[in-house]
Amino acid sequence: MQSVRPEFTFGAFSCWIIKPNMPNTILIGAQWGDEGKGKIIDVLTDRADIVVRMQGGNNAGHTVLVGKKKYVLHLIPSGSLRPAKKCVIGNGVVVDPIHLVDEIEGLKKLGVKFKNNLFISETAHLVFPYHRLLDECRENSKGKNRIGTTKRGIGPAYGDKAARMGIRMIDLMDADGFSELLKQRIKTNNELLKALGAKGLSSKKVAADYFAAARKLKPFVTDTVRLLHEACQNQANILFEGAQGTFLDIDHGSYPYVTSSSTTAGGACTGTGVSPNRIDKVIGVMKAYTTRVGEGPMPTEDESLSEHFHEMGREFGATTGRARRCGWLDTVLTRHASMVNGINEIAVTNLDGLDTLPVIKVCVGYRLVSKKIDYVPNAMGSLAKCKPIYREFPGWLSPTEKCRKWSELPLNARRYLKAIAMLSESRIQIISVGPARAQTIEL
Numbered sequence: 001m002q003s004v005r006p007e008f009t010f011g012a013f014s015c016w017i018i019k020p021n022m023p024n025t026i027l028i029g030a031q032w033g034d035e036g037k038g039k040i041i042d043v044l045t046d047r048a049d050i051v052v053r054m055q056g057g058n059n060a061g062h063t064v065l066v067g068k069k070k071y072v073l074h075l076i077p078s079g080s081l082r083p084a085k086k087c088v089i090g091n092g093v094v095v096d097p098i099h100l101v102d103e104i105e106g107l108k109k110l111g112v113k114f115k116n117n118l119f120i121s122e123t124a125h126l127v128f129p130y131h132r133l134l135d136e137c138r139e140n141s142k143g144k145n146r147i148g149t150t151k152r153g154i155g156p157a158y159g160d161k162a163a164r165m166g167i168r169m170i171d172l173m174d175a176d177g178f179s180e181l182l183k184q185r186i187k188t189n190n191e192l193l194k195a196l197g198a199k200g201l202s203s204k205k206v207a208a209d210y211f212a213a214a215r216k217l218k219p220f221v222t223d224t225v226r227l228l229h230e231a232c233q234n235q236a237n238i239l240f241e242g243a244q245g246t247f248l249d250i251d252h253g254s255y256p257y258v259t260s261s262s263t264t265a266g267g268a269c270t271g272t273g274v275s276p277n278r279i280d281k282v283i284g285v286m287k288a289y290t291t292r293v294g295e296g297p298m299p300t301e302d303e304s305l306s307e308h309f310h311e312m313g314r315e316f317g318a319t320t321g322r323a324r325r326c327g328w329l330d331t332v333l334t335r336h337a338s339m340v341n342g343i344n345e346i347a348v349t350n351l352d353g354l355d356t357l358p359v360i361k362v363c364v365g366y367r368l369v370s371k372k373i374d375y376v377p378n379a380m381g382s383l384a385k386c387k388p389i390y391r392e393f394p395g396w397l398s399p400t401e402k403c404r405k406w407s408e409l410p411l412n413a414r415r416y417l418k419a420i421a422m423l424s425e426s427r428i429q430i431i432s433v434g435p436a437r438a439q440t441i442e443l
C-alpha cells in the first residue's frame with residue numbers, strides 16, 4: 001500500500017515520505033558476521049526512509065552489488081547507494097574520521113552523492129591512531145592466543161569509551177578543547193605504546209590530520225538522537241543495519257573471540273537512542289552455511305568446504321581480504337541467535353553456494369565429551385570441544401542463481417530451507433541466490 005506522510009524536517013534538512021509502508025526493522029547477523037547483511041539492507045532500503053548504523057566501526061565490510069558496480073561499505077550505511085534515502089551513523093558506532101573521509105571520497109568517485117542525506121552522531125566515539133597501534137601490539141603480544149582482530153582499533157576505542165577516556169565527535173568539532181584533550185590522551189597512550197615496544201605519536205601531527213577531517217565532516221555532524229526521534233514521530237521507517245554478527249557480540253558471543261560492541265538486536269536501541277517500543281521487527285541474516293574470520297571455536301568448521309568456496313573465489317573478507325573459515329550450517333547457533341535477538345524473520349543468503357554439493361550437512365546438536373547438548377556452552381573450552389551432530393540432506397545439484405520465486409527453487413533446496421527454518425525456530429522471509437539485487441526471493 002502506498003502512503004503519503006507529512007514532510008519531516010530536521011534543522012535544514014527535510015524529506016517527503018511517499019512509499020510503501022515498512023515497519024521499523026532491525027537487521028542483524030545471526031552467525032559470525034559476513035552473512036550478507038549489506039546485500040539484504042540494500043534490497044530493503046528501497047522501502048525504508050532512513051538506514052542507521054548502530055555499532056561497530058570500520059571493522060565491518062558490507063558488500064553491495066548494484067548493476068556491475070561493487071561497493072564495500074565500512075562505516076557508511078549500505079542504504080547510501082539508493083538516492084533520496086537518509087543514512088545515519090549512530091552514537092553507538094566508533095568512527096575513525098580519517099577513514100570516514102576516505103570512504104566518502106571513494107564513494108563519491110563511484111557516483112554516490114552526499115548532500116543532505118548523511119548524518120553523523122555528535123556523540124559517537126572516535127578511533128585514533130593509538131587505538132589502531134594498541135590493537136596491533138596487543139594482538140602481536142598474544143601470539144597463538146590472538147583474537148584475529150581487523151586491527152582497526154575497535155577494541156581499544158570501545159575500551160576508552162567504557163573507561164570514560166574516549167573523545168567524541170562533538171569534541172572534535174571544538175578545536176581548542178579537542179587539542180587539549182588529544183594532548184592528554186596521546187601522552188598517556190604514548191607511555192603504553194612505548195611499554196609495548198611501539199613508537200609514540202606526535203599529538204601535533206594527529207591533531208592536524210583530525211582537524212582536516214573535521215572540516216570535511218562538520219556539515220554531517222548533528223544530534224542524531226533527536227533527528228531519529230522526530231523521524232519516528234513523523235512515521236518515517238527506519239532500518240537498523242547491524243554490523244558483525246550475534247556470536248561476535250561482547251555479551252552473547254564466543255568471548256573473548258568477539259568484537260567489542262553489542263552486535264545483537266538490543267544494540268540498535270542503545271546505539272541510536274531509538275526506544276525499544278519503536279521497534280517492530282527483527283530480521284536475522286544467515287548464510288546457508290557458516291563462515292568465520294579470525295580466531296575462536298567454530299564447531300562445524302570443515303576444511304573441504306573452505307576449499308570448495310575458496311576455489312570458487314568466494315569467502316574472502318571484505319575488510320581485510322583474509323580467507324574465511326567455512327563450515328556447515330550450525331542450527332544450535334542460529335537457534336540461540338533467534339532467542340537473544342527475538343528474530344521474527346530470517347534472510348538466508350548464499351544458497352547458491354551449495355548448488356553443486358551432493359550431500360549437505362546441518363548441525364542439529366553437539367556432542368560434548370560423552371553428553372549430547374542442544375545449546376551453546378558459555379565456556380570457550382567447552383565450545384571448542386563440541387563435536388557437531390549432523391543431519392544430512394540430499395543436495396539439489398542444479399543452479400539456483402536464476403530462481404526468483406519459491407516455486408522455482410529445486411525441491412531439495414526447498415526441503416533444506418524448510419528444515420533449517422524449523423531448526424532455527426524462525427520463519428524464512430527472504431532467500432538470496434546471488435550477490436545482485438535481483439537475485440532475491442521474498443516469500
Ligand code: GDP
Pocket residue numbers: 029033034035036037038039060061062063064065317318349350351352353432433434435
Ligand atoms: P556482510 O558483512 O554481512 O554485509 O557480508 P559481506 O559483504 O562481508 O560478505 C558477504 C558476501 O557474500 C559478499 O561478497 C556478497 O556480495 C556476497 N553475497 C551476499 N548474498 C549472496 C548470495 O546470495 N549469493 C552469492 N553468491 N553471494 C552473496
Ligand code: IMO
Pocket residue numbers: 029032033034035059060061062147148149150151152153154155242243244245248257258259260293294295318
Ligand atoms: P561485518 O559487519 C566478520 C571479527 C574479527 C575478529 C573479531 C574481533 O562485515 O559482518 P575487531 O576488529 O572487531 O576487534 O575483531 O571480530 N570481525 C568480523 N568478522 N565480519 C565482520 O563485520 C567483523 N568485524 C569484526 O575478524 O575475529
Ligand code: MG
Pocket residue numbers: 033034035060061062063318319
Ligand atoms: Mg562483512
